[in-house]
Amino acid sequence: MNQVSACGLFIILFDAVLCLALWAGLVLLKCSSCGGLAGVWAFGAAKWVILHVFTSVLTDGKPQAVLRRFVALLCLLSPVFESGRIFMAPPSEGYTGPSPNLSMLLLGLMSSSLACVFWENLCGDSTKKKDNTKQDAWPLLVRMLKYFKPDTLYLIAAFGFLILGVICDTYIPLYQGYVIDMLRGELLQTSFCYAVGQLALVSLGSALFSSFRGGIFMYTLTRLNKRLKHLLFHTLLQQEVHFFEENKPGRLSSRLHSDVDRMGRTVAMNANVLVRSTVKTCLMLTVMLRLSWELTVLTCIEMPLLAILQNKYSTLSKELKDQMQDCQAQNKDLATQTLSGIHTVRSFKGEKDELRRFKESLDRMCAVQRRSSIYSAVFCLIRRLVTVGIKILMLVQARGLISSGHLSIGSLVSFFLYQKPMSNNLKELMYCCGDTMSTVGVISKVFSYLDRTPKCKKAGELAPEKLEGRIVFQNVTFTYPSSSEDKPALKSVSIELRPGQMTALVGPSGSGKTSCVSLLKRLYEPQEGQILLDGEPLHHYEPKYLHQKMALVSQNPVLFSGSLKYNIAYGLKDCPIEKVKEAAKKANADDFISKLEKEYETDIGECGGKLSDGQRQCIAVVRALVREPQVIILDEATSKLDVEVHHAVLQEVLARGRTVLLVTHQLKTAEKADHIIFMEKGAVAEEGTHQELMAKRERYYRLKEELFSKLI
Numbered sequence: 001m002n003q004v005s006a007c008g009l010f011i012i013l014f015d016a017v018l019c020l021a022l023w024a025g026l027v028l029l030k031c032s033s034c035g036g037l038a039g040v041w042a043f044g045a046a047k048w049v050i051l052h053v054f055t056s057v058l059t060d061g062k063p064q065a066v067l068r069r070f071v072a073l074l075c076l077l078s079p080v081f082e083s084g085r086i087f088m089a090p091p092s093e094g095y096t097g098p099s100p101n102l103s104m105l106l107l108g109l110m111s112s113s114l115a116c117v118f119w120e121n122l123c124g125d126s127t128k129k130k131d132n133t134k135q136d137a138w139p140l141l142v143r144m145l146k147y148f149k150p151d152t153l154y155l156i157a158a159f160g161f162l163i164l165g166v167i168c169d170t171y172i173p174l175y176q177g178y179v180i181d182m183l184r185g186e187l188l189q190t191s192f193c194y195a196v197g198q199l200a201l202v203s204l205g206s207a208l209f210s211s212f213r214g215g216i217f218m219y220t221l222t223r224l225n226k227r228l229k230h231l232l233f234h235t236l237l238q239q240e241v242h243f244f245e246e247n248k249p250g251r252l253s254s255r256l257h258s259d260v261d262r263m264g265r266t267v268a269m270n271a272n273v274l275v276r277s278t279v280k281t282c283l284m285l286t287v288m289l290r291l292s293w294e295l296t297v298l299t300c301i302e303m304p305l306l307a308i309l310q311n312k313y314s315t316l317s318k319e320l321k322d323q324m325q326d327c328q329a330q331n332k333d334l335a336t337q338t339l340s341g342i343h344t345v346r347s348f349k350g351e352k353d354e355l356r357r358f359k360e361s362l363d364r365m366c367a368v369q370r371r372s373s374i375y376s377a378v379f380c381l382i383r384r385l386v387t388v389g390i391k392i393l394m395l396v397q398a399r400g401l402i403s404s405g406h407l408s409i410g411s412l413v414s415f416f417l418y419q420k421p422m423s424n425n426l427k428e429l430m431y432c433c434g435d436t437m438s439t440v441g442v443i444s445k446v447f448s449y450l451d452r453t454p455k456c457k458k459a460g461e462l463a464p465e466k467l468e469g470r471i472v473f474q475n476v477t478f479t480y481p482s483s484s485e486d487k488p489a490l491k492s493v494s495i496e497l498r499p500g501q502m503t504a505l506v507g508p509s510g511s512g513k514t515s516c517v518s519l520l521k522r523l524y525e526p527q528e529g530q531i532l533l534d535g536e537p538l539h540h541y542e543p544k545y546l547h548q549k550m551a552l553v554s555q556n557p558v559l560f561s562g563s564l565k566y567n568i569a570y571g572l573k574d575c576p577i578e579k580v581k582e583a584a585k586k587a588n589a590d591d592f593i594s595k596l597e598k599e600y601e602t603d604i605g606e607c608g609g610k611l612s613d614g615q616r617q618c619i620a621v622v623r624a625l626v627r628e629p630q631v632i633i634l635d636e637a638t639s640k641l642d643v644e645v646h647h648a649v650l651q652e653v654l655a656r657g658r659t660v661l662l663v664t665h666q667l668k669t670a671e672k673a674d675h676i677i678f679m680e681k682g683a684v685a686e687e688g689t690h691q692e693l694m695a696k697r698e699r700y701y702r703l704k705e706e707l708f709s710k711l712i
């Protein structure tokens, strides 16, 4: 930074020398002008080249961007200023160019240096960051606009009404000024009535077109939201199970609802504001320049100052908005988790802990909100100060113009009537740019979900009419995506499940039983080895067919709110009630269902909360049976059933030569199994019939006892 300041100082000195040389030359040659505006621009351009070379020499050919900007400012400020002066000067006055004046030289140097310092301090640091954001933002915004394609006609109508409304809006203050000027008694009554008529017409047009525009925009936005939410939900449902382990439901639901709403609203509303404010600003600027260019220039000075302020504020508030969103998602997750697990929280007396965690999360959110409100207050204060200062200058200028007869009172009133909406337009423009940029984060997150390709194998098409149900695990090794690679849940597991037989997977907690089931249901894919169903790899089968032919009943089945029939026939198209009843009878569930008030139409409440654990398991068994599967997996599925129901279920599932896989912790609950596979630490430890394994176990305990007694 010091090196940049030193170079800047040298550049200023060199520039002063160049300017002095020019003016000394002019004085010596007794030239009264430097060649008019063309001369000023030519000198500016020549100076730019010389200063650029000088800066390159100073910085060994690698001038910093800030120095390049400073050089450009030093060389171009004077020509731009002089061009402005000609443009504003009355046409009668001839232009001879700037006079050789030392104070003008100093003024030019000072204003360039101040402008440079002001710009670099306020915007310099973030320029690079912003450039990147802008680069990322454009493709996202363009892509977002593409989602409006099906609503093109609505949009054309809405923007058409918008432009018509804006045109009418713009002329309202002008006609108000005319009406005020017509109030003087000496003017004709008809002229007054004509002016009032014009005012009424544009006011009516403005109201009519604006309401049409608003209605059509809202309708278009609703359609867009519906489309985007549908698309996002569809994409989410395609993702593999691991995705849902990484992304909490609260966060996904927040993306699906608030984020999609926000991105649609922001882009649609801001496009609306952008067009409206741009058209309005151009029209108003034309009318204001016609009324008084001096007052217009003063109004325009306010704009860059407010723009810089707004820019800085938008960058800061974008960061805070992102933080705020994360805090909100975290809060939502915490609340959902606690409320949905209220039974566990209550039974462990965890209310205090949960309350403390929730309060900590709220505190974090409050801290972000506090920072946001401080920034907002400081921004408001500075903005107000700038606005008031400019207003005072305008009043002083207006007094001079009225007393010299260049401005009428009606025109001044019209001007002031334009001034407020004009600065509002600019504020809206700046706000909508900032707001759009701050929504880019949200848009990119939603798009990242939309673009995500599920990490599942391509769905197969195999759907044979007849399925035997022979399942073979061939050297299957599997590690959960969220686990480290050296901790596989299954290590080279090779097992066979035969049709017409019940095979039991027995083992202690964490031995890998559920992992086998998850692979069978294709919730995950093994890293090594393969699983064959009737000799074909599982992923060759059509997913819907596979899940229908291979039904899972888990220990804690998930039921949905709705009727019993809806839950039993879940995912099946046109499943008649007779079929549902038949399956319920097989699982001994028909008895308790027929005693319910509305039988199969009874609403079982949120997550089946109105049923007992055993009844929920029973419904899960019926849900599996109604699909008429060839393979049934019972993962501790009958642990909460009565003994008779348990036996009835086992008998039923074994009927029709089905392949049955029973998953249990204890050997004794697997006594009905034809074949038992004992698992330990993710591998098959032993295999055999119930008697064989029990005999082995008895031998093992006997040996242990003998050894123990010998030792004693």
Ligand SMILES: Nc1ncnc2c1ncn2[C@@H]1O[C@H](COP(=O)(O)OP(=O)(O)OP(=O)(O)O)[C@@H](O)[C@H]1O
Residues within 6 Å of the ligand: 245, 480, 481, 482, 483, 488, 489, 507, 508, 509, 510, 511, 512, 513, 514, 515, 516, 665
């Ligand atoms: N979603 C998961 N992410 C990471 N690791 C997991 C996940 N689920 C299970 N594991 C790990 O995989 C290993 C095998 O777990 P698995 O659930 O298959 O055992 P299990 O025999 O079914 O246990 P239990 O009888 O208690 O259900 C364990 O070490 C466990 O920590």
